[in-house]
Amino acid sequence: MITFMLILHGLAAVVLLGGLTHQALAAIWPVRKGTGAGGGGALANSFRGVNARLYTNTNIVLYLVTFILGGLIYPAYRLAVRTWIENARLWSISGMFEVKEQFLAIGLGMLPLYWLLWRTPADQPLDPQFASARAWVTGILCVVVWYSFVAGHIVNNVRGLFGQ
Secondary structure, three states: OHHHHHHHHHHHHHHHHHHHHHHHHHHHOOOOOOOOOOOOOHHHHHHHOOOHHHHHHHHHHHHHHHHHHHHHHHHHHHHHHHHHHHHOOOHHHHHHHHHHHHHHHHHHHHHHHHHHHHOOOOOOOOOHHHHHHHHHHHHHHHHHHHHHHHHHHHHHHHHHHHOO
């Protein structure tokens, strides 16, 4: 059951990673008026030209689902994997996961601000005075999720690399 929940946790993290990365890049590097194919290419402009506001609620739900699934598998990690990592004296791996826990808690606390910055009625444009704040908050959440994804995979795979 733990393996199944770990796989679900990883899949939810991948989807969250894609959605949050797409939204963050669209917020940080928006399409400018008058940029055609010469302004970064059609593919880059298509990627940047999405309605980033539409990602907000989905990203929040995915963050919460991933966080809850991680919390459900955490006792198995704490009892089996972390004990092995500490007995193997892999302090940097253990510390990397501790930092991941702190970053994710900070990200969880940032979700209400993230939602508030992106919230507007569908028929109104986003307020331009909050564009910088949206870009920063979304970018920070994106970095938190990327770091957590990489750290989680390293910790998940470390026993396979160093033996049982």
